[in-house]
Amino acid sequence: RAVREHGLFFPPDPASVEISTVGGNIATNAGGLRCIAHGVTRDAVAALEVVLADGTVLDTGARTRKNVAGLDLTSLFVGSEGTLGIITSATVRLKPVPPGTPRTFRASFDDIQSAGEAVTAIVNGEAQPEVLELMDAHSVQTVEEFYPSGLAVPKAAVLIGQTVGHAAEQIAHQITQLCEQHGAVEVTVAQDDTLLEARRLANPALTARGLRVSCDVGVPVGELANMFRGIEALAEQHGRAITFVAHAGDGNLHPTVEAEDTPEEHEAAERVLDDIGRLAVSLGGTLTGEHGIGAVKHHELPIQLSQAVLDTQRSVKQALDPHNILTPGRAI
Amino acid sequence: RAVREHGLFFPPDPASVEISTVGGNIATNAGGLRCIAHGVTRDAVAALEVVLADGTVLDTGARTRKNVAGLDLTSLFVGSEGTLGIITSATVRLKPVPPGTPRTFRASFDDIQSAGEAVTAIVNGEAQPEVLELMDAHSVQTVEEFYPSGLAVPKAAVLIGQTVGHAAEQIAHQITQLCEQHGAVEVTVAQDDTLLEARRLANPALTARGLRVSCDVGVPVGELANMFRGIEALAEQHGRAITFVAHAGDGNLHPTVEAEDTPEEHEAAERVLDDIGRLAVSLGGTLTGEHGIGAVKHHELPIQLSQAVLDTQRSVKQALDPHNILTPGRAI
Numbered sequence: 001r002a003v004r005e006h007g008l009f010f011p012p013d014p015a016s017v018e019i020s021t022v023g024g025n026i027a028t029n030a031g032g033l034r035c036i037a038h039g040v041t042r043d044a045v046a047a048l049e050v051v052l053a054d055g056t057v058l059d060t061g062a063r064t065r066k067n068v069a070g071l072d073l074t075s076l077f078v079g080s081e082g083t084l085g086i087i088t089s090a091t092v093r094l095k096p097v098p099p100g101t102p103r104t105f106r107a108s109f110d111d112i113q114s115a116g117e118a119v120t121a122i123v124n125g126e127a128q129p130e131v132l133e134l135m136d137a138h139s140v141q142t143v144e145e146f147y148p149s150g151l152a153v154p155k156a157a158v159l160i161g162q163t164v165g166h167a168a169e170q171i172a173h174q175i176t177q178l179c180e181q182h183g184a185v186e187v188t189v190a191q192d193d194t195l196l197e198a199r200r201l202a203n204p205a206l207t208a209r210g211l212r213v214s215c216d217v218g219v220p221v222g223e224l225a226n227m228f229r230g231i232e233a234l235a236e237q238h239g240r241a242i243t244f245v246a247h248a249g250d251g252n253l254h255p256t257v258e259a260e261d262t263p264e265e266h267e268a269a270e271r272v273l274d275d276i277g278r279l280a281v282s283l284g285g286t287l288t289g290e291h292g293i294g295a296v297k298h299h300e301l302p303i304q305l306s307q308a309v310l311d312t313q314r315s316v317k318q319a320l321d322p323h324n325i326l327t328p329g330r331a332i
Numbered sequence: 333r334a335v336r337e338h339g340l341f342f343p344p345d346p347a348s349v350e351i352s353t354v355g356g357n358i359a360t361n362a363g364g365l366r367c368i369a370h371g372v373t374r375d376a377v378a379a380l381e382v383v384l385a386d387g388t389v390l391d392t393g394a395r396t397r398k399n400v401a402g403l404d405l406t407s408l409f410v411g412s413e414g415t416l417g418i419i420t421s422a423t424v425r426l427k428p429v430p431p432g433t434p435r436t437f438r439a440s441f442d443d444i445q446s447a448g449e450a451v452t453a454i455v456n457g458e459a460q461p462e463v464l465e466l467m468d469a470h471s472v473q474t475v476e477e478f479y480p481s482g483l484a485v486p487k488a489a490v491l492i493g494q495t496v497g498h499a500a501e502q503i504a505h506q507i508t509q510l511c512e513q514h515g516a517v518e519v520t521v522a523q524d525d526t527l528l529e530a531r532r533l534a535n536p537a538l539t540a541r542g543l544r545v546s547c548d549v550g551v552p553v554g555e556l557a558n559m560f561r562g563i564e565a566l567a568e569q570h571g572r573a574i575t576f577v578a579h580a581g582d583g584n585l586h587p588t589v590e591a592e593d594t595p596e597e598h599e600a601a602e603r604v605l606d607d608i609g610r611l612a613v614s615l616g617g618t619l620t621g622e623h624g625i626g627a628v629k630h631h632e633l634p635i636q637l638s639q640a641v642l643d644t645q646r647s648v649k650q651a652l653d654p655h656n657i658l659t660p661g662r663a664i
Contacts, residue, residue: 029400029404031398031400035397035398036397039375039397040397040398043375056640057640058640059638060641062613062636063552064552064582064583064618064621065367065550065582065583065584066367066550066579066582066583066618066622067618067621068360068361068411068618068620068622068623069618069619069620069633069636069637070625070637070641070663070664071411071412071415071648071663072374072407072408072411072412073641075374075407076404076407076408076648079400079403080404096456099458167499218396218397218398219396220395250396250397251396252396281394284394284395286394286398286401288400289400291400292400293400293401301402304401306391308388309390309402310402312384312390313402313403313405316405317403319651320644320647320648331402331403332402332403
């Protein structure tokens with residue numbers, strides 16, 4: 001935020017922008033609201049200073065856009081969750097704030113399948129949004145309860161997006177037309193960030209509501225509708241409500257499983273999340289799009305990664321941290 | 333090129349597009365003409381199949397835009413020049429061909445310093461080009477001799493660029509105005525790719541002219557003018573002409589040192605290239621922006637990389653290829 005006054009910004013823009021740090025973003029290769037337009041944190045990191053397990057200080061990378069001298073240690077350390085070394089300094093690539101006034105839009109859908117198909121149509125279309133988020137009815141309602149804005153709760157879901165640049169209005173128009181062609185029942189366009197706020201408030205609102213047992217799986221955008229259908233089936237199968245928000249434009253979902261605040265309920269909810277992870281991976285996706293594996297999901301790794309991949313990752317870890325002193329039992 | 337008929341393209345677009353392969357692009361993390369707009373090859377690779385030194389077959393990555401499950405082996409293998417494993421299959425991210433008719437422009441400069449300053453102004457400006465290349469007078473003349481196009485040879489250099497999308501004409505106009513403000517003496521705008529062809533023909537023309545002893549150093553764009561001045565000083569100091577083309581928009585230069593076709597002359601020219609590499613690194617840059625270290629530049633690695641970085645890269649290599657059977661003596 002400190003660079004905004006210089007007309008620049010740090011592109012990834014995680015939903016947790018109010019509380020997250022650049023260091024944390026880099027350690028987890030965080031994603032966020034603007035990744036469809038600008039890529040993930042790794043794409044914005046040019047160079048790092050890292051302290052290895054044995055105390056050696058490394059300077060990786062260069063200040064250039066292109067750099068292929070040797071192995072790309074910078075990309076290896078970004079997202080390694082502290083397992084290979086401790087990042088003590090970073091050179092990041094900022095981008096100029098786009099000119100003009102951004103437009104935000106909100107399109108309501110009566111069924112989630114149509115919303116998924118609208119996302120695919122938008123992403124494959126000519127007019128590209130800067131932000132494209134999805135909130136299901138339950139998460140919209142939860143936000144409205146905690147931070148009332150007067151926005152109507154949809155029957156199934158809303159798509160919330162932003163367009164930027166001189167053509168922001170025209171692009172927003174093209175995208176909302178696509179939404180209507182795919183079954184949007186109500187469309188609103190505004191000249192400020194208000195509509196995005198609801199999305200940013202989803203996490204605090206869900207947290208305030210009590211227990212959150214959530215994950216951040218990702219699927220290819222073309223599989224979003226299948227993913228939504230699969231989650232509905234899992235909710236029914238487990239007899240447990242599953243609500244979600246999504247960085248829809250890049251196929252990254254944050255499902256939350258309802259559960260009472262007891263260890264047994266937590267455990268049961270975690271099993272539902274494991275099933276959601278299996279579903280995402282079966283659709284060509286990932287267990288974690290932007291938050292990392294950490295300790296909580298460590299047991300899920302074999303769902304996505306073969307033994308050969310796990311062994312290879314651990315041999316890299318072993319080479320850099322032979323005594324396993326850096327965040328053991330996490331990430332890999 | 334096979335995907336063009338589906339309205340898609342592989343974003344990096346190396347200058348050698350007529351002869352290079354996607355596999356080679358990935359092995360070296362190749363750059364190209366459109367990296368200022370779309371990033372480098374690594375940014376376009378989602379997943380790989382790799383055969384390790386011991387015959388193990390790995391599937392890295394996922395088909396999603398975001399994926400932070402474990403270490404990023406995909407990025408590690410991209411650009412590793414075959415030192416860690418052999419890439420046997422790749423999943424790449426294609427992009428839709430932009431709508432509208434692209435505009436290409438060409439701006440001539442009487443001094444190289446002004447051309448460098450124009451590049452910095454364009455990159456920092458609001459209107460962003462898809463391509464921004466620089467050719468010095470000598471390389472323009474060489475291309476004209478081999479593939480006459482009737483284009484005037486500039487006193488010092490030309491900037492050649494392309495803009496795309498519905499606003500291509502307007503963006504081109506803003507950029508050429510910036511060029512004129514920074515001393516361009518002649519500006520041409522065309523509605524096709526003709527002006528870019530001269531750039532693509534630079535390598536074959538310089539090769540046809542005889543000996544090429546060249547490198548592909550990179551510097552931060554803001555240092556381009558300093559780099560040009562430094563190269564002029566080195567040419568004078570060594571009493572040897574240095575000509576260059578550049579992916580100016582990302583600060584990636586291809587200097588070529590003139591030399592007779594004898595081993596002694598080659599050797600002398602290589603020493604000039606070493607000095608150019610030192611100059612680039614001293615400006616915060618890199619020995620190689622897009623081609624890799626290979627065998628030829630292997631001796632230059634310590635110019636850019638500290639002993640700690642070299643040791644770390646080699647320990648990763650050692651972990652994955654303990655018997656050093658994969659491309660020994662190259663890249664790292």
